[in-house]
Amino acid sequence: MNRETMLALGIAVVVAVSLVSVAAVPDAFADPDSDPVRPGHVSIEEVSIAPGAVSGGTANLTVDSRLGHRGGTTENVSVLVRAVGLESGLEETAVRAEVGEISGDREVSVVRNLSVERAGGYRIETVVYRDDERIADGSKEVRGVGTLVPEYARTSVDFHWRADDDLPAVEYTVADAGDNRTALNVSTYLTNEGDDPSEELRVVLTARQADSNIVADRATVPVGTIEPGRTATPNAELAVPDGYNYYLDAVLWKDGVVVGTARSVANLDPTETIEADETVREVGIEVGDFEDDDAGAAGAARETEEPAADAGEGGTPGFTAAGALTALVAALLLARRQS
Template sequence: TRAIATETGLLMSEVSAPIPETNGQKTVSISHVLTVDRNSNYEMRMLIFDRGAISDSGSVMIYGLSAITPESKISGIDLKKVDFTATGFSEGKAQIKAEMYLENVDSGASQSFTMVVKAREYYSGLVADTASIETGTIKQDETIVKSVELSVPEDYNYILGIELWNGNVLLNTWEKAMPLSPTRVLPNGTTEMKTGLDVSKFVREGGGQPTYPDPGSKDSRSAPATPGFEVIGAAAAVAVALLVGRKRK
C-alpha cells in the first residue's frame, strides 16, 4: 500500500504484507498502518503482486486528516461561562475576579490541567495582566468553578483569553469580552458614545459571596513560565483493509 500526496504526487509512505494462502476461493482481510503528515491529502494506492508482477490494483482518496483531533489534544473540559466581579479599585486600576465554569463532558474523570488567563486590551492586544490556576480533577458530568484575580487599568475594554494546558501541550483556548469602557449605539445606528461606566461603583467587598460550592483551590497570582508551543510531527495513522480472493495453486 502506497500513500501518495495529491498536491505533489510524491510517495510519502509505503508498507507491505503477505497475503495468506487459502483453500479455494475465499475473501481475506489485509490491514496496513501508514504514518503520514495529517496536513495533506492522499491517494492510497493498493497493489497486489504475484511472483514479482502486479496482478491487481485499486486506490482510494483520503481527505480532511487535518480535522482529526490528536489524542494528546483532547481534554474533555468545556468552558460554559465566565462571570466577572469588581473586587477593588485604586490608582486607576480595577481588580477583577473572573469566575470560570468548567464542565467535564468526557466519559470519565478528568486529569488536572493548568489554566492560564490573560487580560488583553481590546484594540492593541497588549496583555494587561496574567494569572494561572490548576483545574484539579473533575468528575464526569460535573461542573466546577475556578477563579483568578486580575488587576487592569480602568477605562479600557478587554478580551479575556483563557488557555488550557497539559504540560507543554496547548489543549484549548477560549475568549470572553470584559468591557470596562463600554459604548452604546445611538438610535441612528451609526454613532457610538461611552456609557460612562464607573467601575468603582461595582466593587463588592470580599469579592461577593459565591452561591456554588467552593472547590477550595487558591489562585496563583504569578503565572508559570509560559508553556512552550508543542511541536508535533503531525501524523495520523491510516488503516487500509484490502479484500482479495486468491486460489491455492
C-alpha cells in the first residue's frame, strides 16, 4: 500500500469519527446564530432631568433614564445615577436601581431622584451594568440649580413692570409739601400670573435716603387675595424730609417669607439725581445635551462580540458538518485516483 493510499484512508477514518460525533452529539455543530442564551444589547436612548421638590438648602432632581433593549434576554441589569459638582469635581450623591431582567425589543424607563445642594451646577452621570459589568454610560450637565425657587417662596404674583418696559416698578406722587417735609403717595402694581387665586399677601413700601441708606419712612399694606389674571395696586403715604433723593423699595411678603422685590427712585434734590440700582441674576436652570462616553461604546461592542466568540463551546474544534462531508468526498476521490 503506497503513501497516498494510506493518507486517504487516514483522512477517511478522521472524517468517520467526526460524523459519529455529530450523530452522538447533535448540538455540537449548532449554528451560533440560533443560540437561545445569547444576551441582548442594552443602550441608553435618552436621559431627561426635571426639578422636583425644592427646599431652602437642597433640590431634588428627577432623572429619567430610558434604556433601549434589542435581542435576547438580558439578566441582572442595574443603573447607577450620580451627581458630580461641575466646579469641585466631587460626587455629591449617587443612587442605584436594580432593573433585573429585560427581554424583547423595547424601552425601559428607570426613574430616580437625586438630592443635591441648591447651588451651582452638576454633571449627571448614568451607568448601566450587567452582572456588575459596565456596558453603557453617559452624562448630562445641569446648571443654575441655585435659581430653583423653594416651595415656601413660590407665588404666582409678581410686580407688573419689567426692566425692559422703561416704566418704574414703584411710582409716587407728591401728596403734600411743607415744613421741610414732603408726603409721597407711593404705589406699585402686582399681577397674578397663575391660574388660581393667590395667597394672602402684603407689601412693605419703604423710602430710603440714597446717600446714607437711612430709612425715612415705611408702611405695610395688606394686599389680600388676587384673582387669576388680575392686578392689584397697593399704595401708602410716606413722609420724608425735603431736599434729598430716595430709593423707593417695595417688598412682597407671603406667610413671613419675602417672595419678590422692586425698586424705583424719588429725586427730591434739585441739584442731583439718582437711578435705581440694576441687578443681574441667573435666568434659570439649564440642562445640557446627553453625551455617550467612549467606555459605553466599547462596552456595547464587547456585548455584541463576546457571544459569537463563545458560540462554539461544547463542539469539536476545527470541524463542522459541512467541513466533514467535504473532507470525506475529497478522501474518496483521492483513494479512487490512487487505486
